[in-house]
Amino acid sequence: CTPQENAASTNADQQLVRVTHPFHPLFPMQLPCVGRRCNPHGERLLLQTEDATVWAVPPQWTDLVSPDPEVVMGNGRSLLRVVDLMELAALVERLSRTR
Template sequence: MEVEVTHPFHPWKGRRLVLATRKQNWGEDRVMFFDAHGQLRSLPAAWTDVDPPDARTDAAAGRSFFRADDLSTLVALVGEIKSRHHSRRKRVK
């Protein structure tokens, strides 16, 4: 099975890769493939067309560079960082 790199800012955008396997790695869903030198490499599955198109992404028709799920994850991460920073400031005072 081949997958295409679809991430708009990836230098391999449009390149087709032969899928070796797909698994959870580094806490995310990744596709694994062999590069031109035979080395096993990986990309986040969301950066490829391995899954059917996301309805929201299709509806955006190129007008949005972010998916709602990714923005939600970012909001949670920023909240966690703020919470840690706030906790450290309390201990310093």
């Protein structure tokens, strides 16, 4: 991930982004994107709520990214994708080793 410009933009420049992740507290709000940032976990969109709070949200959790084919094919029948389950299993294993 390469650093990107985070300068404030005018309201006319701001793109509206809808949060599509069903478990995110901002779902299904449509909010202005006021910037982008990168952190160790990847790119994050900076979305601003009406009370001026800025939330950092992965682009995959918004309508800027096409829906995951696995989720579309599951048609709401599964809460987690295979990759999510694998990540959860790895986390549980790491946490088990630290005890």
